[in-house]
Amino acid sequence: MSEVLIELKGIKKVFFTEEVETHALSNISLTINQGEYVSISGPSGCGKSTLLSLIGLLDTSTDGNYRLGQHDVSDISKQERARIRNKEIGFIFQSFNLISDLDVEENVELPLTYRKDLTKEQRKNMVREALDKVDMAHRAKHFPSQLSGGQQQRVAVARAIAGNPSIILADEPTGNLDSKNADAVMELLDKLHAEGATICMVTHDPRSAERADRSIEVLDGQVIADQSKQSRTVAA
Amino acid sequence: MFALQDFNYAVRLLLKRPGFTALTILVMAVGLGLSIYLFSFLNTMAYKPLPFKDGESLIVIDKSLNGLEYNGGNLEFYNYQVIREQLKGITEHSLYSDTSANVSGRDGARRYNATEADHNLFQMTRTKPILGRDFTVEDTKVGAEDVAVIGYDLWQNHFAGDPQVVNQTIRVDGKTTRVIGVMPEGYFFPRNAEIWLPMRISQEDMVQRNTGSGGGIVHLAPGTSLADINNQLTTIMKRLEQEYPKTNAGIGAHAASFPMSTMGGGSNIFLTSMYVVSVLLLLLASINVGNLLLSRAVERSKETAIRVALGAPRARLVGQMLWESTIICTVGGVVGLLVAAWALEVTESITATFTDDKPFFWWKFGIDSYTVSISLIFVISTILITGLLPAWKNSGADFNAVLRDGTRGALGKKAGRLNRVLVISEVFLSACVLIAACSMVVGTYIANKRDYGADIENVLTAKVRLIEANYNTREKRAQFAKRLHNELENNVGIGDVAIFSALPGEYTWSPTIAVEGTEYINENSYPRANYIVLTPGSLQKIGVQLRSGRYFDSSDDGLEKRTVIITDSFADKYFAGQDPVGKRIRVAEIDGDEPRWLTVVGVVEHTIQGQSFSPSSKTPSIFRSITQAPRFNMSIAMRMKADDAIVIRTLRKVLEQIDPDLPAHLIKTYEEKIARNTAGIGFASKVFLLFAIVALILASSGIYGVMTNTISQRTQEIGVKRALGAEDSHITREFIWAGVKQLLWGVIPGTLAGGSLGYALGLMMSTGTDVLGMVIVSVVTVIAIVVLTATFLPTKRVLMMEPSLALRYE
Numbered sequence A: 001m002s003e004v005l006i007e008l009k010g011i012k013k014v015f016f017t018e019e020v021e022t023h024a025l026s027n028i029s030l031t032i033n034q035g036e037y038v039s040i041s042g043p044s045g046c047g048k049s050t051l052l053s054l055i056g057l058l059d060t061s062t063d064g065n066y067r068l069g070q071h072d073v074s075d076i077s078k079q080e081r082a083r084i085r086n087k088e089i090g091f092i093f094q095s096f097n098l099i100s101d102l103d104v105e106e107n108v109e110l111p112l113t114y115r116k117d118l119t120k121e122q123r124k125n126m127v128r129e130a131l132d133k134v135d136m137a138h139r140a141k142h143f144p145s146q147l148s149g150g151q152q153q154r155v156a157v158a159r160a161i162a163g164n165p166s167i168i169l170a171d172e173p174t175g176n177l178d179s180k181n182a183d184a185v186m187e188l189l190d191k192l193h194a195e196g197a198t199i200c201m202v203t204h205d206p207r208s209a210e211r212a213d214r215s216i217e218v219l220d221g222q223v224i225a226d227q228s229k230q231s232r233t234v235a236a
Numbered sequence B: 001m002f003a004l005q006d007f008n009y010a011v012r013l014l015l016k017r018p019g020f021t022a023l024t025i026l027v028m029a030v031g032l033g034l035s036i037y038l039f040s041f042l043n044t045m046a047y048k049p050l051p052f053k054d055g056e057s058l059i060v061i062d063k064s065l066n067g068l069e070y071n072g073g074n075l076e077f078y079n080y081q082v083i084r085e086q087l088k089g090i091t092e093h094s095l096y097s098d099t100s101a102n103v104s105g106r107d108g109a110r111r112y113n114a115t116e117a118d119h120n121l122f123q124m125t126r127t128k129p130i131l132g133r134d135f136t137v138e139d140t141k142v143g144a145e146d147v148a149v150i151g152y153d154l155w156q157n158h159f160a161g162d163p164q165v166v167n168q169t170i171r172v173d174g175k176t177t178r179v180i181g182v183m184p185e186g187y188f189f190p191r192n193a194e195i196w197l198p199m200r201i202s203q204e205d206m207v208q209r210n211t212g213s214g215g216g217i218v219h220l221a222p223g224t225s226l227a228d229i230n231n232q233l234t235t236i237m238k239r240l241e242q243e244y245p246k247t248n249a250g251i252g253a254h255a256a257s258f259p260m261s262t263m264g265g266g267s268n269i270f271l272t273s274m275y276v277v278s279v280l281l282l283l284l285a286s287i288n289v290g291n292l293l294l295s296r297a298v299e300r301s302k303e304t305a306i307r308v309a310l311g312a313p314r315a316r317l318v319g320q321m322l323w324e325s326t327i328i329c330t331v332g333g334v335v336g337l338l339v340a341a342w343a344l345e346v347t348e349s350i351t352a353t354f355t356d357d358k359p360f361f362w363w364k365f366g367i368d369s370y371t372v373s374i375s376l377i378f379v380i381s382t383i384l385i386t387g388l389l390p391a392w393k394n395s396g397a398d399f400n401a402v403l404r405d406g407t408r409g410a411l412g413k414k415a416g417r418l419n420r421v422l423v424i425s426e427v428f429l430s431a432c433v434l435i436a437a438c439s440m441v442v443g444t445y446i447a448n449k450r451d452y453g454a455d456i457e458n459v460l461t462a463k464v465r466l467i468e469a470n471y472n473t474r475e476k477r478a479q480f481a482k483r484l485h486n487e488l489e490n491n492v493g494i495g496d497v498a499i500f501s502a503l504p505g506e507y508t509w510s511p512t513i514a515v516e517g518t519e520y521i522n523e524n525s526y527p528r529a530n531y532i533v534l535t536p537g538s539l540q541k542i543g544v545q546l547r548s549g550r551y552f553d554s555s556d557d558g559l560e561k562r563t564v565i566i567t568d569s570f571a572d573k574y575f576a577g578q579d580p581v582g583k584r585i586r587v588a589e590i591d592g593d594e595p596r597w598l599t600v601v602g603v604v605e606h607t608i609q610g611q612s613f614s615p616s617s618k619t620p621s622i623f624r625s626i627t628q629a630p631r632f633n634m635s636i637a638m639r640m641k642a643d644d645a646i647v648i649r650t651l652r653k654v655l656e657q658i659d660p661d662l663p664a665h666l667i668k669t670y671e672e673k674i675a676r677n678t679a680g681i682g683f684a685s686k687v688f689l690l691f692a693i694v695a696l697i698l699a700s701s702g703i704y705g706v707m708t709n710t711i712s713q714r715t716q717e718i719g720v721k722r723a724l725g726a727e728d729s730h731i732t733r734e735f736i737w738a739g740v741k742q743l744l745w746g747v748i749p750g751t752l753a754g755g756s757l758g759y760a761l762g763l764m765m766s767t768g769t770d771v772l773g774m775v776i777v778s779v780v781t782v783i784a785i786v787v788l789t790a791t792f793l794p795t796k797r798v799l800m801m802e803p804s805l806a807l808r809y810e
């Protein structure tokens, strides 16, 4: 059995807006192991993005415990959270979220510039490596607006993996892409997974969910199903 | 482009958000109101042609000495004669000299501002008397009957408006004079004349090199400019200087419009600063309103994109936005014009305190055709500027991208650039306005704090001018001064009395001086000093401190005696490192060939003669006893031990007993006299202060608005960066650095521009560069605080959000 990377216990998330309480997540307990490829699916508004934000330390839970690696990260400082996001987590967003003022190379380098332990030379190498992996090295000097959606998302993937994070979090990475581009991105994720990356991906698309080796289903802020590929194939 | 339907739409949009609309109109009204007011004020003060037919071609020529310009009629006749013969491009010329006249009648004597006039003076203004006749050539002949044309006010006061006034007689300076005409109400030409006497110069006087002086009045021929005349004058006077090096050294002539001639030295710098500052302020207001409209346009950009998608031509969209600007600027302009009209009305009572005497007759402030046209120009310019910003934003914008909800993250490149330009402009404009305005304000403050050398509290001052014919010997004049001093002091209501030819704070004659043992190459190399005479005891009684030696006493009495007291400023300059007491100096200008040496008996503190901010405030002074060197003009200072009304009555009574033909005039407290010295500049500095405050408010709110927009539009980008692991401090630093860059881009040129104005104003106000440096540092600090706060607060607000929320931010 491989090592536990993420452990959520009794996680709750409540949003308070103008006297309305939204229980986005209620009592979620979940473990993700190193090297796993997990898909999260469920109907719109069920709390998938919220869950991913909590895992990615983009938000804090209202209640519950969260262990990432060896550390309890439920109650750590903002700075510490930023540092962990930077080193341990790579994000891929539905809308790419590249910075339009920066070219491809600079976008990929951006998270690395927040680290203090890297020399310029090391950063350059890591950027080149990441761009090679997504096959975008030939567009290093282009600006996001000069790229197609699929190309932009590949750059976003390069940005997510450049710092060798422990886990890649992707929220509907193919949501804004046509099927051809979507397949290309999915293949990229497969490849990364094959190389040992831990991936946690929110998706609507059953075909994409297929590719993961574990599928979690959420409904009204609760996990209603959690199956691995083996059990699914066994069940079938 | 302007469709009525769009006008209705624009009105509807403006009415839908009354707060926003009121704010933009208010900002525009403040900017336009201030600028309209200032332009109108300065125009009346300095540029508006006199209100006569052909007034626009009427100019005055007067003397300048080593670059210092005089007015009031100081040009020597022999110089004027040459100018009149050689000057080209003029159609008519006349001659005048400002003076004063003691007019006595049944109820005692009064002093009036008088003008000695050439026969055609009234003709120059195309004005005829309402009663009687004006001067003829005969009247100006030497030996002709003494006649006078009187002003409307004198007619009313002295003759109770008697319609039979013509051919009645009055006593003018002790001479029986026949009234030949009455000028219309409000006529005070050339400046503030109340009575006109014929100027009597013979042809010999005109060419002899030692008689009287006056000022030239000419009409420019069509096509001749003032600059042409001034160039010619320079050439003519240079030639005269070469021809007569002894009498004409340093003497020049200059031409100016009448209003300009009274503005005094440094007025060009001052006017330029005022104009620049008010235009910049208007620009600042326009940019603020433009930015408010811009942010509204951004809010509506989705709606706009939909309209474009539906086929609305771009011109219509721009037109609609221009309608909003048009409505806001027009309403703002009308409000501003009304406020300016009110302020101009009020201004007249303020300007009345600018001069020691009556205000100039053209100081009539109000809405005139110039004001209306400048308002129109301003409103149209502001419409264009405020409408331009949103139009720029929308021109060529990719509406498709807006609809498609384009790339997340940073601001569009163009919007980012526009916002930066806005911040930089606001910083530039406010730095420039604040530095110029604060230089003026601080300069005035310093001027008001300067020590005139006299103790001015609870002192009443008045002037007396002896009639030359009645006091034709030095003995008589010396006798008068001593008697007046003693008799005034013998009254219970009056404490110490001082009689000066010019009190500290009053301008005076500054002739050339020679110090014994010093070689002077030519007339031009002699230093100048204020030359003041006074009754013994006056210096100590008015509070001018003794530094060494002694004050004057009875041992100095005597027309043959030659003692002098100098100021420490004189001693420092010409007797540095020596004991000046016992040294000798002489007044070179009046000495001629035979030197009359004066022995220094004492040194007193520096007194400021004239306005405390003028360069002449640094001129040293020498004092002599009036019993040695009597004069015709005297200023009396009396320490009051009773009510000022009682002191005034006592003064009048004492004067009447000594000489019934002698009126006291310009009676006012010493404090008021000193206050009038800086009244004009004080008013200007208040206007500047107002501009500074408005500029600071506009710039702060403007910069804060743009920064808040910029940063909130970049919320998502901040979210992305934080998701990628940027620490809050990193993001804050990034924004602060961007803010600092914009600050520098604006503040460096702003400091250069504002600093140049401040430097020029500093020269005019005799404040040093250290003061300017202090002003610059303070202004830059304030603006830096504004920019950094405007960057820090919105950044902090975004960082308070959880990154997940920032990422979802629309």
Ligand SMILES: Nc1ncnc2c1ncn2[C@@H]1O[C@H](COP(=O)(O)OP(=O)(O)OP(=O)(O)O)[C@@H](O)[C@H]1O
Binding pocket: A015, A016, A017, A022, A023, A024, A043, A044, A045, A046, A047, A048, A049, A050, A051, B805
């Ligand atoms: N900042 C917030 N404030 C208030 N409510 C929120 C906030 N963020 C999310 N919610 C609510 O929490 C619930 C879960 O939202 P979430 O974005 O996680 O859904 P989702 O599963 O990702 O949906 P979709 O598939 O449409 O992206 C929704 O009801 C949403 O309205």
Ligand SMILES: [Mg+2]
Binding pocket: A048, A049, A050, A171
């Ligand atoms: Mg979602």
